Amino acid sequence: MKMNVKICGVDFKNPVITASGTFGFGKEYSEFYDINELGGICTKGVTLEPRLGNDTPRIAETYGGLLNSVGLQNPGVDKFIEHDLPFLEGLKTVVIANIAGKTLDDYCEVAEKLSDKKGIDFLELNISCPNVKAGGMAFGILPCSVEEVTKAVKKFSKKPLMVKLSPNVSSIADNARAAENGGADCISLINTVTGMAIDYKTRKPILKNNIGGLSGPAIKPIALRMVYEAARAVKIPIIGLGGIMTAEDILEFMIAGASAVQVGSANIFNPCAAINLVNELTNLLKSCKIDKIDEIIGTLELN
């Protein structure tokens, strides 16, 4: 029974990847289990300059999910290379460096700095973080700007380029196509859905930033629908994410068209979520008598 998948020439021992923003730079969860057993990990988003991020509160619990407005707090690409990359270089799982920026030049400079680093296997282009006021949101909305930023970064990226799409758009199919036209080697979707939480006693939003991104099981139906639509629109591989909590969820995303998945909020609820999913997936494939997991990719049949 084979769990491995190959995406853009890179071998993943299983389709379970941890999502950016929920896994730091890999060290924290290493205390709970061997993260090398995962298919891959995505780093926290790295920007050109260090960022402090938004004021707190940065989190609000919702029904079946959570809202976050962290605001891309990160040490900046130079400190990342100096302090965090050595640990990643020692890993035996696929490492996907998530990069973000305020301007096209920012993105390109970060991509260039990371492109020759041996500890990194993919670059994931974050054009959809809804918390950054300048840049993040704007790049990911219109198809033309998705194509433009993808094309610009692709020039500097010697690693396979994964473009992470925002769901807060008119047509996910158009944006998927735009990423493909811009030269993306694969796409990941969805990022968080813009949302709000209000305290009725104070009559103020709970997040200091007022608005944040919703993640967790609550967004799974939106994510599944979008993965399915994107899969019909493009030929490049798709990584699916949005509320995955169980092995069954993983199969659903792969059937919808994903070659692999990312698991995010689940790590926040349970530090062993990702490794548990790898084990549960093994058992589920056995009980469904699926010999090779890549057989199910894109096998959804509409009614």
Added chain:
Amino acid sequence: MKDFLFTVKENRVITSGVFELTLTTSEVLPSVKAGQFVHLEVPNSESRLLRRPFCLFKTYAHSIILLIAVVGKGTDKLSQVKSGDKLKGIMPIGNGFTLKDTDKKVAIICGGIGAAPLYEIFKNYPDREFFTYLGYKTKNAVYLNDDFAAFSKQITVCTDDGSFGVKGFPTDCLDRDIPMIKPDVILTCGTEGFLKAVKKVAAKHNIPAFMSGEARMGCGVGACLVCTCKLKNKNGEVANKRACVDGPVFPLEEIEL
């Protein structure tokens, strides 16, 4: 840090809105520093998925005791657990309170349930002298004084309305006593207003002070960055530290209040 599986042994009401949970495990628990906490699952909750952090009030080889105030949906659910219920909890998390060898006389000053993170300090440092100041709203809300009296060289209990102990605020009592006691360090925990008052007293007498902070948390293990506290050091450098693993204990003078 490890995610332990606990069984509820006892759930008892301490005072209005505050309950005490005793949780046991077959595993041997690691030793704990005062100020560290457990990130606890909310049981029977498919919709409320985040864990809740609670300071480790009392810890033993196979059990922990938590003091919990009902402040929202998660703590409300936890207040209803029964003996035999199971819940997972990651512990021990955080830096805890650390005393220097020269910190022989320690002032503890806390408001209400804020005293809970400091109970175990006497186990961690059995050779120090503790001068404790506890503040509560009223007589019915007083519930940690006996625990602290058992190990304190001196204890002062204040109530806002004077219905028990000294009428007024523990910060005024500490301010008045400092010239006599000459504490080497002040340890504190309480609401933002309480901490502001302690910060003033500590600054006035030039005594280092440390607080145990609180923040809305996500993962609780340092990965997600939602629980940050803004700290400004002596050089004016600002940093966002994670309340979970960089804290929850921070130097009081560095915290923006």
